[in-house]
Structure formats: structure tokens, C-alpha cells
Amino acid sequence: QQPVQSPQAVILREGEDAVINCSSSKALYSVHWYRQKHGEAPVFLMILLKGGEQKGHEKISASFNEKKQQSSLYLTASQLSYSGTYFCGTRDRGSTLGRLYFGRGTQLTVWP
């Protein structure tokens, strides 16, 4: 079940903050976040696990509301390098490890 991301696109000035949301209709075990620059492969940002454990970047924060099957990625004091498309990937409770469903992405553009 593909998770839903919002917003579809965000335009920021350097130094501004952004929040990207990811929600699923299924009970989730984990949420993964990736960033993709144009013409490149997705790059891992972080994983949020059921129970509160996080793995990944220390400079990027995220939350995972297990009861609502929602996750949010917080980008504070944005830099030009933050530009790209952000994807969340979710693993449903009961589904096989390694089986991720990705959202359609949120395109973030940071202007100087």
C-alpha cells in the first residue's frame, strides 16, 4: 500500500523551515526517509521504528506517530543542499522485512 506524502512540492528560501508528511492506511512497523537529487539515486536519511528507535542523520529530525500511521520529516534552517525530492518508504506490520512501499515524493526547492 503506497503511503501518501504531502505536500507535493515546497519552495523555500535559505534558512526557512519545512515539514514533509507521510501517512499510511495500514499499521506500520517502520518509516524510512530518502532524498534524491535530480539524475541521481536516492540516498538514505533515516529510519524510524515502532517503539521509538531512530537510525540515521543526527542533523535531520523526524517523528513517527504509530497510532496514526504518520511520520513527519523536519528540515530546519534549510540550506541550498537540501534541494531534491524526498521519499518516505513504509513497512507494514506483518509484511516481510525488506519490502518497502514508497510514496510519490515531495519536491523541495531551496533558493538563496
Next chain:
Amino acid sequence: NAGVTQTPKFQVLKTGQSMTLQCAQDMNHEYMSWYRQDPGMGLRLIHYSVGAGITDQGEVPNGYNVSRSTTEDFPLRLLSAAPSQTSVYFCASTLAGENEQFFGPGTRLTVL
């Protein structure tokens, strides 16, 4: 370490032709996956594998076959190419458990 490698980088096929996209990783990862990426659709899982000899279908498996005879290699076969299979294909690998996925550089496939 080379990480995840994919060949070829670009490929043009005619409708009805068959071909194999190659994927290899040198990190001794148990899990490997194939995704396709189309504009506005995010990453969609085609097939995945949790170890040598074990594969399973993802969201969009029709028209594709996989096998995994070794830990390192996970080729994707297009049996009879169709224009709807025009896409960018990414291979990814990860350690067993809930860990980050490492993506290959991608193969851009055009079917005429």
C-alpha cells in the same frame, strides 16, 4: 567497495525484445530489491529477495522475472519489452533487518 553497481546505464529496446538488467553488490547484503521510477509515481517495487534462492513479487511484477543464485547478483529480466516499461530502474541492497537501503546508479530504459 564498489557498493551497488548496475549495468547498462542506458538502453533502448524495440517492443518485443528481451533483455536483462544487471545488479551486483559487494557488501554481503542479504536483501536486494528492484524498483522502477516513473515521473510523479515515486519508487515502485518490482521484485525483491531476502537471500540467495529466495525471491518474491512486489507491487508491479508483471512482465519481469528475477532469480538470485548468489548473494552478490540480482538480475532483472524483461521477457518481452513493452513501451509501458520505459522507466528508470533502480536496484537496492540492505543488510538483513531494518536497515538503510543502498541504491545503485540506475538504468534508464526506453522501449520504442
